Amino acid sequence: MSLVLSQLINGLQSGSIYALIALGYSMVYGIILLLNFAHGDVIMVGAYISWLIMTQISNPILAITLAILACTILGMTIEKVAYAPLRSSPRLSLLITAIGISFLLENLAQLIFGAGAQNVPALISGPSLNIAGQHIGFTAMITIVVSVISMIALTFLIQKTKMGKAMRAVSEDMGTAQLMGINVNLTVSFTFAVGSALAGIGSVLYCCAYPQASPTMGAMLGLKAFVAAVLGGIGSIPGAMLGGFCIGIAEAAVSAIGLSVWKDGVVFAILIIVLIFKPTGILGKKINEKV
Amino acid sequence: MKKNSMIIPMPLRYLINIVLFAAFLYIGNTLISGGTISKYYSGVISSIGISIILAVSLNIATGYLGQLPLGHAGFMALGAYTSALIMKAAAGSLAVFPVALFAGGLVAAIFGLLIGIPALRLKGDYLAILTLGFGEIIRVVLLNIDNVLGFKLTNGAAGLQKIPKTTTFLITFICVGVTCFVIHTMMKSRHGRAILSIRENEIAAESCGINTTYYKTLGFVVSAFFAGVAGGLYAGNIGILNPSAFGFMKSIEILVMVVLGGMGSMLGSVVSASVLTALPELLRSFSTYRMVVYSLVLVVVMIFVPSGLMGTYDFSLNGLLDKLIIKLKGGKGGGGKAPLNEKEGNVNE
Numbered sequence: 001m002s003l004v005l006s007q008l009i010n011g012l013q014s015g016s017i018y019a020l021i022a023l024g025y026s027m028v029y030g031i032i033l034l035l036n037f038a039h040g041d042v043i044m045v046g047a048y049i050s051w052l053i054m055t056q057i058s059n060p061i062l063a064i065t066l067a068i069l070a071c072t073i074l075g076m077t078i079e080k081v082a083y084a085p086l087r088s089s090p091r092l093s094l095l096i097t098a099i100g101i102s103f104l105l106e107n108l109a110q111l112i113f114g115a116g117a118q119n120v121p122a123l124i125s126g127p128s129l130n131i132a133g134q135h136i137g138f139t140a141m142i143t144i145v146v147s148v149i150s151m152i153a154l155t156f157l158i159q160k161t162k163m164g165k166a167m168r169a170v171s172e173d174m175g176t177a178q179l180m181g182i183n184v185n186l187t188v189s190f191t192f193a194v195g196s197a198l199a200g201i202g203s204v205l206y207c208c209a210y211p212q213a214s215p216t217m218g219a220m221l222g223l224k225a226f227v228a229a230v231l232g233g234i235g236s237i238p239g240a241m242l243g244g245f246c247i248g249i250a251e252a253a254v255s256a257i258g259l260s261v262w263k264d265g266v267v268f269a270i271l272i273i274v275l276i277f278k279p280t281g282i283l284g285k286k287i288n289e290k291v
Numbered sequence: 292m293k294k295n296s297m298i299i300p301m302p303l304r305y306l307i308n309i310v311l312f313a314a315f316l317y318i319g320n321t322l323i324s325g326g327t328i329s330k331y332y333s334g335v336i337s338s339i340g341i342s343i344i345l346a347v348s349l350n351i352a353t354g355y356l357g358q359l360p361l362g363h364a365g366f367m368a369l370g371a372y373t374s375a376l377i378m379k380a381a382a383g384s385l386a387v388f389p390v391a392l393f394a395g396g397l398v399a400a401i402f403g404l405l406i407g408i409p410a411l412r413l414k415g416d417y418l419a420i421l422t423l424g425f426g427e428i429i430r431v432v433l434l435n436i437d438n439v440l441g442f443k444l445t446n447g448a449a450g451l452q453k454i455p456k457t458t459t460f461l462i463t464f465i466c467v468g469v470t471c472f473v474i475h476t477m478m479k480s481r482h483g484r485a486i487l488s489i490r491e492n493e494i495a496a497e498s499c500g501i502n503t504t505y506y507k508t509l510g511f512v513v514s515a516f517f518a519g520v521a522g523g524l525y526a527g528n529i530g531i532l533n534p535s536a537f538g539f540m541k542s543i544e545i546l547v548m549v550v551l552g553g554m555g556s557m558l559g560s561v562v563s564a565s566v567l568t569a570l571p572e573l574l575r576s577f578s579t580y581r582m583v584v585y586s587l588v589l590v591v592v593m594i595f596v597p598s599g600l601m602g603t604y605d606f607s608l609n610g611l612l613d614k615l616i617i618k619l620k621g622g623k624g625g626g627g628k629a630p631l632n633e634k635e636g637n638v639n640e
Contacts, residue, residue: 017483085594092359093597095419096550099543100589107582219539223423230420261438265431268424275421276409 007256008249013140013209015248016147020202021225022232022240024195025152030171030235031092031191038078040222041105043195045215046071047120048113054121063123068200075196076189109215116198117214120207139208150201151241158237167191169269220264227271232282242282298616304609307329312468315347316461323460333460337528339568340463341521344470346548346564347557348517353546354555355478356510357490359419361427363518365540368534370519371400372445372475375454375526388457392466399519400512404607407511411504433534450533458527470517471557477513502528546590553599554572558606
């Protein structure tokens with residue numbers, strides 16, 4: 001029983017990180033219909049920033065703030081430099097550009113920091129909690145709490161603020177939104193900023209759970225978060241959260257029954273099954289194609 | 292568009308190409324067996340040939356069909372492992388090698404069919420993700436299948452070793468020739484036109500009565516088959532197989548070749564595959580920056596020339612000869628490109 005519970009908490013911890021990253025994928029897809037493959041690598045950059053500051057200055061608050069800030073700026077820069085010039089070209093070109101940016105970031109990191117993994121010193125520490133004899137780690141608790149708070153804040157931002165309204169309008173119909181006087185470029189930039197900031201939070205939380213930074217860490221993390229976004233229904237925000245938790249718990253369950261080497265395989269098998277039977281995901285809406 | 296601009300008759304066209312190709316094979320083979328080209332460089336030349344097959348085969352799905360499969364390395368892995376296991380069982384007998392290559396292609400094609408039927412019902416991005424997931428699953432399975440089977444088949448992370456090195460210049464480039472010929476003729480046939488129409492507009496193609504699912508699957512399976520053959524050649528060229536060689540990275544490398552050359556141009560694929568394979572080998576000091584340059588080039592090409600360096604242009608020797616003859620004769624029947632040269636012109640006829 002206690003094994004089941006502790007695996008459940010593990011699952012929720014990694015699941016909430018996946019959910020935070022999946023939100024970025026989902027928001028960007030919702031607004032410009034692009035699978036932002038570079039999103040996972042933004043997380044990698046965030047992890048390297050925290051590592052750099054922790055080893056140089058060892059100020060956790062500064063490390064966390066700068067990591068999130070750097071991710072936000074990087075996300076907006078990528079959008080302005082690589083995606084904005086291609087907004088009217090075929091989606092295939094945009095997708096290939098995203099893959100190119102992802103590889104560019106990975107290889108630049110490898111060139112600058114070396115191929116090996118760097119150990120990130122502990123960013124946060126605190127007492128662990130005991131609930132009914134069940135031991136819950138401090139980082140697990142913080143991770144789950146922070147991601148739930150971020151998701152509530154994001155929902156508020158999208159549902160209640162003027163910018164959120166603009167984002168919803170642009171994702172519904174870019175052309176019409178522009179005619180209604182919405183600044184589309186600003187809205188898209190803002191979406192990337194929010195998505196990348198969430199990725200920054202995700203990267204800090206990831207570093208707390210698995211204190212390592214390596215050039216390719218973003219690739220698998222990004223792919224799995226992406227699977228979470230697809231599972232929940234891409235373009236849907238509650239869907240991204242639900243998908244993230246599902247993937248996290250599924251991974252923990254596979255590890256618990258002693259098949260941890262098959263973990264990645266299981267995640268992608270879930271993806272394929274979802275895509276075949278319900279391509280729009282659990283909470284996704286069906287979009288009819290106009291001729 | 293006039294059809295009679297084809298001055299050299301059809302059989303002669305094939306003959307010219309075959310003779311030139313045979314001469315190329317003969318010269319290459321003599322240089323290598325004579326020792327003018329060292330063993331190292333002949334290995335590089337073979338890997339160029341393998342890259343060409345990979346790029347040209349991916350070009351069917353990306354360039355002609357307009358889809359974006361991201362699991363091409365998975366098919367290559369399937370072909371490589373199948374062919375390597377057969378060759379190990381046959382103790383490197385050269386007579387078995389073509390059979391092993393064919394078997395490798397066949398296994399890849401079967402898996403292409405299995406994944407293609409569900410995958411190709413999806414559109415654009417979803418297809419890309421699904422093939423990506425499939426490629427990753429192949430890698431995970433190759434890595435861990437031994438634990439399930441209980442005996443050593445793929446040898447897990449340590450990889451398959453001591454595979455007979457049977458890939459030669461001659462075999463590789465015969466495969467390159469066959470691949471290019473089969474794909475070229477397929478694209479010129481009725482089936483090829485159907486595939487092109489799907490790229491241009493899937494809904495319009497469907498309303499013209501083209502069975503889009505069938506033709507997409509066909510393109511996908513042919514693409515997977517040749518990737519499998521290339522995998523078999525790769526196994527015979529390198530001698531060691533490791534699942535990590537067939538990750539997402541490899542799929543992207545092949546995609547870069549296709550995109551850079553121009554999606555839908557066989558010549559583009561051939562040229563960029565050759566250059567991108569030869570360059571890092573020839574410039575060893577450049578290899579640390581290779582992937583950075585790769586990705587930069589990919590982004591820059593996409594932003595400035597979204598259709599690739601060659602677009603959909605294809606070179607035809609006979610088309611060139613036709614034009615020459617027309618010029619010499621003083622413009623009789625001139626105008627219009629030679630038919631072999633055309634990718635889209637004939638669709639409108």
